[in-house]
Amino acid sequence: MSPLRYRSLAAHLQDVFGEKVWKIPLDAGFTCPNRDGTLSRQGCSFCNPRGSGSGLLAQGLDLASQWERFKHSLERGRKARLFLAYLQSYSNTHGPAERLARVLEEIRPLPGLAGLCVGTRPDCLDAEKLGLLAAFSATEKWLDLGLQSSNDATLVRINRGHTARDFARAATAAATCGLQVCAHLMAGLPGEGQEEFLASVRFVADLAVEGAVAGVKFHNLYVCRDTPLAEQWSRGEYAPLALADYADWVAEALALLPPNTVIHRLHADPAPGELLAPDWAGDKAGLRRAVLGRIEAGFPG
Numbered sequence: 001m002s003p004l005r006y007r008s009l010a011a012h013l014q015d016v017f018g019e020k021v022w023k024i025p026l027d028a029g030f031t032c033p034n035r036d037g038t039l040s041r042q043g044c045s046f047c048n049p050r051g052s053g054s055g056l057l058a059q060g061l062d063l064a065s066q067w068e069r070f071k072h073s074l075e076r077g078r079k080a081r082l083f084l085a086y087l088q089s090y091s092n093t094h095g096p097a098e099r100l101a102r103v104l105e106e107i108r109p110l111p112g113l114a115g116l117c118v119g120t121r122p123d124c125l126d127a128e129k130l131g132l133l134a135a136f137s138a139t140e141k142w143l144d145l146g147l148q149s150s151n152d153a154t155l156v157r158i159n160r161g162h163t164a165r166d167f168a169r170a171a172t173a174a175a176t177c178g179l180q181v182c183a184h185l186m187a188g189l190p191g192e193g194q195e196e197f198l199a200s201v202r203f204v205a206d207l208a209v210e211g212a213v214a215g216v217k218f219h220n221l222y223v224c225r226d227t228p229l230a231e232q233w234s235r236g237e238y239a240p241l242a243l244a245d246y247a248d249w250v251a252e253a254l255a256l257l258p259p260n261t262v263i264h265r266l267h268a269d270p271a272p273g274e275l276l277a278p279d280w281a282g283d284k285a286g287l288r289r290a291v292l293g294r295i296e297a298g299f300p301g
């Protein structure tokens with residue numbers, strides 16, 4: 001356990017590799033079934049239509065060039081040596097298995113590669129794709145799997161297009177293949193208060209006890225430009241959480257999770273230009289200070 005009183009991803013990777021490991025975000029050009037018409041064209045109600053993507057592939061940079069760009073800057077600025085390839089944009093197991101296989105082949109020889117982290121949705125995994133990920137040779141293999149809420153009514157409200165049961169099934173299948181699953185959870189979803197958020201945390205904690213979930217990523221829901229949530233917010237139908245509430249909720253959530261749960265992130269970080277509200281979500285240092293301060297206060301002694 002780190003002095004931060006929870007097991008951060010950085011501390012976990014330090015323990016595994018004996019040195020700091022840096023994440024490099026990669027844009028492999030995948031799309032999302034909730035955007036390309038497979039499920040819907042609207043997307044999740046909070047989702048930036050760019051899907052958290054860097055857009056580097058569209059700018060002509062293949063994966064090796066993206067890797068080199070980040071790696072070069074981390075080597076020079078931080079003396080970094082080991083890196084985790086993070087397929088972040090959209091749903092990186094969507095589409096034919098052959099496509100995922102090709103992407104993994106491109107990633108395999110990247111210099112300094114210590115592991116893999118693949119962001120996706122529960123409905124974009126099947127036995128063939130899990131087999132490809134399981135066969136990928138790396139010490140650390142994480143599946144960053146979106147749940148957001150364990151409440152199916154909320155999942156319908158935000159147009160997720162899957163259920164909590166779908167998540168549990170996918171997480172269990174992935175863990176059975178030897179992948180480490182990181183559950184993505186949101187605080188401040190429309191129609192949800194602290195009780196519903198902590199119910200989602202308990203749902204994930206139960207899966208962690210069963211061995212299906214190994215990590216959690218927390219996300220303070222903020223309003224992004226050009227989203228259905230932005231329209232609800234501008235009509236006064238949605239109000240984001242207060243910073244003090246978010247800090248409280250996360251501190252309580254950490255106490256509910258098994259202590260060895262790897263916390264990939266305590267809060268989200270809006271991309272430049274996408275944030276409409278709340279203002280505090282754009283103050284990364286202040287947000288981190290508030291959350292860490294609340295965690296420390298919640299673990300006296």
Ligand code: SF4
Binds near residue numbers: 044146
């Ligand atoms: S699944 Fe992810 S990329 Fe797709 S619409 Fe939802 S948040 Fe956006």
